[in-house]
Structure formats: C-alpha cells, structure tokens
Amino acid sequence: MAAIFEATCTAPVNIAVVKYWGKRDTSLILPTNSSLSVTLSQDQLHSKTSIRASADFTTDRLWLNGIEESIEKNKRLVACLRETRALRATLEAENATLPKLAGLKIHICSENNFPTAAGLASSASGYACLVYTLSKLFELPLNASDLSVVARQGSGSACRSLFGGFVAWEMGEKADGSDSRAVQIAPETHWPDLQAMICVVSDEKKGTSSTEGMQLTVKTSALLQHRIKDVVPKRMDDMIAAIHAKDFPKFAELTMQDSNQFHAVCLDTYPPIFYMNDISRAIIRIITEYNKDGVKAAYTFDAGPNAVIYAPKENMAEIFSILSHYFPGAAFDDSLNLVKENPEKVAAGLPQNFDARISPVFAQGAVKQILHTKADDGPRTLDSAQHGLLNAAGLPKRLA
C-alpha cells in the first residue's frame, strides 16, 4: 500500500458589511471594489474538507456533501488545484527530501454542516476550506493573505474566509491579480462582543445567481460606477475606523447603508435583480423601528432574502424576542445559550416603545430558522485520523 498524505480542515462563512458586487476580470475574479466582512463562528456554520493524496489513486475525485462531482468541469476548482500543485512542485524541486505529492492524484471530500439550500454563503467557506486544506496537505509556506490570492480564484468572497475576525479584501490594481488579496483588519479577539443572528427566509423562487447578476449590473447600472468610485473607498475607511474603535452605531449604520446600496444597484440593473422579498423588507422595518432611539442592531442582506443581523451580545435576547413576535415558528438551536441565560428577556415580546404596526405578524415558517452565532476565528486544522471524512479506501465515510 502506498504512503498516505491527508489533511482535514474546517473554514468559516463570512458575511460582508461592505459588499463585493462586480468583477473587473471574470476569470481571475478581480473585483471592481474592495470589500470587508466579519467571519462567523465555525461552531455554527462551517465547511469541512479532507484531502488525501495517494499513489493508489488513479484519478482526481471530488465529493461535495456526499455526492461525487466532476472536477474537470469546474474551472475554478481546477485553477485552485493547479496553483497549489505548482507551488508544491517548486518546493519539491528545491528540497529533494520532500515527499513527491505534486504528481499524485487526490481525493477531495467536502461537507457543509448547514443546509446548502438555505442560501447561506457556502461557496466562500467551501473554497476557503479547499485551498486551506490543500495548503496543509502540501505544507505550503504561505500566509493567509498569500493563500487568499488562490482562494479568490475559486470564489471571490472565499478569500475573506481565510482569516478570523474582520477582514478586508483589497481590490488591487494589477492585471495579474497578485495584489487583490484579503488582509485582517482586526482579529475576533478585538471585538468578542459582536454577535450575529441569521434569519433564514422562505423564498418561493431562487433569484439570479451572483455570478450572472453582478456582471449584468456592471454592464447596465448607471449608479454602480458612482458606488465604486465615490462611495466605497470612503466607506471602507470609515468601516475600518469604526471596527478599530469598536463603535457599534457607526459600524451598524455603514453596514445597513452598504446593504441598502448593494440592493439598490441590483434594482438599477436592467432588467432589475431582486434578492430581498417582503419578509426581508419586514426585517428591515423591524430593525429600523428597533433602532429609532439609538442604533442597537444592523441588518445586512447578501444575494438572497436571508437577513444577517449584527448586534452586541447584550441586545441579542431582545432582538430574538422581537423576531419571534413577527416570525412565529422559526427553528432555533440555542447553541450560545441565549434562551437559557435570558429566559425573561427572550419571552418579553416587543419592547415598551416599539410600534407593533410597522409590520404584520407573518405566518408560521416565513422565517424558517434563526441561527445565533458570533464573530470568530479563521480556518482550523483537524486531526484526519479522528475527524477525516475519508475512509481507509479513500472514499467518503458518509455517502448521501
């Protein structure tokens, strides 16, 4: 039996507070503007990937959530593999004692611990996990920023999932994309109090894919260029300053304004693109009402109807209580002990001065699930013997 080389890692989801929308180079995935995100805890949401290299393998194979997928057809995945193998080959050429992994076939097995149908940012965590795990398998001497340049070519926002905490993706200027990379603005330990609540919103119809949508916006929105040139650069500076100062009201205001503007340029696209629905808009009205005497929470929406609500830990029980009023029947896993530690606050219903009329109470299941999580660390390396997804034969332990 040939020698086995294997790595198993998890990588987090990140939710942008200054949004990425539009590519200046679609094959290298170079964005038209810089962006900034918060990395959410892998305890609630993560991708997990095991990659094994073995001379016994006759072909590269990939399983995603238990289903085998073609590698060749996925140009972005091929690019990530090619780049990391080339880096490994260079190392091997420089150091003859290294195992010859660059030439071996590999088996990749990747799973998300959250429903992919929920429309959460699974491609960010997925590609970050792929590239991070490859870098561990190949023992590449790259820091997370260097690695982000590779992950970016899998899925743009994946580059930001290589760090914990608060992460900027600097758009860069070079044609080869070498300066379009993620950098950490502040680690999760800087602002441990920042939490998030994800509302998984029911949606009758899947919207436009981000890949298609953003290029249609680049092509047809008269307002996008103004956003790129005149709005985002200052907003990035302001957001970084707000994070450094842990100024939640400023952080929240910028987050909400940027979410609004992202959906505004989608609407200014021709034909227009909609990601939010009436439930999403009710959540905006609810958070706006909640903030009327001071900013206590921020909503943000990616390319789908789901809301992510950022807030300091101390406001979360009140927010959950309000959400539960308008969206009865949402599933909730009390993984951060919100209900356990704040039973009265959670059961309180609407706050005293809250105008209940700002939204109707929705039917059961309008919000399917509420996930409570927090800002947290970047990719984690696990022990493949204990946590690996592949069995002795190099096939998924769990097959769908």
Next chain:
Amino acid sequence: MAAIFEATCTAPVNIAVVKYWGKRDTSLILPTNSSLSVTLSQDQLHSKTSIRASADFTTDRLWLNGIEESIEKNKRLVACLRETRALRATLEAENATLPKLAGLKIHICSENNFPTAAGLASSASGYACLVYTLSKLFELPLNASDLSVVARQGSGSACRSLFGGFVAWEMGEKADGSDSRAVQIAPETHWPDLQAMICVVSDEKKGTSSTEGMQLTVKTSALLQHRIKDVVPKRMDDMIAAIHAKDFPKFAELTMQDSNQFHAVCLDTYPPIFYMNDISRAIIRIITEYNKDGVKAAYTFDAGPNAVIYAPKENMAEIFSILSHYFPGAAFDDSLNLVKENPEKVAAGLPQNFDARISPVFAQGAVKQILHTKADDGPRTLDSAQHGLLNAAGLPKRLA
C-alpha cells in the same frame, strides 16, 4: 341673491416615465431634476372640481370627495388660491368693467372618479383641476405653462396634468421658481396608439409619503446626486427623442430603467424606503419575460406598489391575458372594449414561448383591479349648470 360665478372642470392623472424625486425648494416645490409624463385619459381617471364665487358666501369652504376639509391648514392650497386671486385682482384693477371676484369668498367641491385608497396619483389631478378651474372662474389670460407654475406649488407633479399627451416638467434654475414649469413635448394625437394598463396592487401597509420620502432621499442617498447630475439630463433628451420618433422599444426601455432607478435611490435612502412589494416585483418579472424577444411593454411604479404598464394598443389583449393568468380575480371594466374586440386573444392564457415559472400564480385579489386606459388630452371645461358639483345653495350635491 348675489350674482353667481362658477366654473366646473376635470383634469387628468399623469404617470411619469422619467420620475420626479427630490425637491431643491420644499415650499415652492422646485425639483432637483426634470421629469416627463404621459397624461392618461379622463374617461377612466379624473378629478372634477366646481368652484363658485358669491357675495352670499361668508367664508372659503372646501369639500373633497364629499367631506369638508379645512382650507387654512392646507398651506399648498392657500398658496394656489392666493396666487390666482392676486392675478384676478390685477385684471380687475386694469379693467373696471370686470366683475369683482378676487374679493369674494368661494366654495370648492372636488371629487375623484377613482378610489383614493388605490394609491393612484390623485394629488396631481386634484391640484391641476383646482388651479385650472380657478383660472376659468377668474378668466385668467394664462396659458397652460404659466398655470403650471401655480399648480406646481400645490403638488409638484400636478403641473404636468395641465397638458394632454407627453409633458415635460422642466426643473428650472431660478430661485423664485418662475422657470420651473411644464411644457408639452407632443400632444396625445401624436401617438394615439399608446395605451396603459394600471394594476391596482394589494398592499398590507401604506409606505412612506412621497413628501417625506423624497427629502429623506435627498438628505441620505449617496446615489441620488449622481442620478440628478449624470443620468436624468441625458435620459430626458433620449426620452423626448423616443417620443418624437414613436420608438416604443426605446421609450419602454427608458421608462423601465427610470422606474428601476427611482426605486433604487429609495432603497439607497437611510433608512430605506420601499414602495414595491412582492406582487410589484412579480409584475416586473412577468413584463421582463414578455419582453424577452423584443420590447412589447413597459412597467413603471410610482410611490406605491401599483404598476402602470405602457404598451401599444395591439399588445394590450395579450398583456391582459398574461396578467389574468398570474393575478386571478382582478376587477376589470372593459371601457376600451379590449375584451369585446379581442375575445380569443384575451382568453389565450400565456403566449407559446412564455416561461410560466418566472412567477407563482397569486391568490385571488393580489391585484385588486386592472384599469385599461390611454394617452389622452388635458383639462376639460364643463358646463356647470349641467355638470356642476354644487347645488343652488352652493353646497355639494352629493355629500358622503
């Protein structure tokens, strides 16, 4: 009994294809950008106003849709009265033979022939009708453009309802607003083929008022200034050229892009303003699908969820058939004989190559009413003896 002077007129609704949103002067109602509208037929939608001046009256009185309202509290109405009375006083000073009307008290009775709760543009037709009727009562030697300067101070878009056909409101530059006036781009006879279908959309919650909303956008939207400076001037030129050329696809594209952009700057407002709901967006998807092989219809949405669909007459039966598929149970008054003249087309359901999956079929009443109308003429003067709203005593004939 004192001499009676009375005028009775009707004025039409207009629906903008280049939208007005934002004031540079809130008391004179001077806009931040020029706009352009199509005047819709009074046969379907109109305001009707009777105004009588009499020495028997002891005070100015106003009835709107059968309910007496305070004149004093309505600064905009006071402004329209003051301006037209001043013009009458000047005439009387110049010509001693004229009846002395400027000093008499008046009774105003105004009604809309369409439901005000429907969120249609009743303030435009209402103020246009008020000012037009005052001009007839006072026999003011003003053309419609001069009169539009007065009507504008009642409700901005009212200035455009003083003309039939295709009407631009030129924003003007002067501080006193004297050059902020409506001009006719083309009469309704230029493009008699242009029709409209209004979908009265069910809405659970009334949105922000336009008056409040637009000033919040002026204050907080980073994108509005770009729209004002860089988008609208060219769009006005392009729209005027499309109307002159009767180029429907171009007219439609500009109309849809401008509606999208108006709602985009509403969304870029902080906190964001929503006027469209899931039903409105379904109508956009339906029209977009209908246009996939060539532009045959244009949607536009004002500050509410109702859609106005412009299209050449020949496409209207097909459009009605599609709308009836997705929005069962909408009330329809066949006032333009659409169903009578096209029974087969109207009953045909979706066209052959139409992808039915672009929207779910909505529940009964999601669209409450469909109104079929067309581009038509400006205010009409009626015979008060036959059509007046006031009885012999100068009180409304019909009281709610």
